[in-house]
Amino acid sequence: xxxxxxxxxxxxxxxxxxxxxxxxxxxxxxxxxxxxxxxxxxxxxxxxxxxxxxxxxxxxxxxxxxxxxxxxxxxxx
Numbered sequence: 147x148x149x150x151x152x153x154x155x156x157x158x159x160x161x162x163x164x165x166x167x168x169x170x171x172x173x174x175x176x177x178x179x180x181x182x183x184x185x186x187x188x189x190x191x192x193x194x195x196x197x198x199x200x201x202x203x204x205x206x207x208x209x210x211x212x213x214x215x216x217x218x219x220x221x222x223x
Contacts, residue, residue: 148222150175153190154201157181160212161201167215173222 150168152175154161168175180187180198190202199211205221213221 147174148206149204150206150222151178151204152176152201153178153180153186153203155179155181158200164201164203164213164218167218168222171219171222 150173152161152165152168154164154177156162156179165175165177178186180190180200187198190198190200193202193209194211201212203210203213203218203221208221210217210221
């Protein structure tokens with residue numbers, strides 16, 4: 147099973163959609179709220195050319211920024 151970490155914000159509809167998709171697929175993941183975690187916010191910016199893109203998802207080291215449903219499904223497969 148791949149390790150999946152979702153970096154996002156509770157108010158972000160794209161973050162909520164990605165987590166709903168992972169739940170629907172039965173994928174276990176860790177959620178990190180970048181609004182509550184300055185270190186996570188910095189990590190996200192480092193991986194997105196200084197931008198805090200939500201969600202940014204780490205799938206076993208593969209970094210996805212605002213992935214489409216298909217991109218997310220492919221990464222966790």
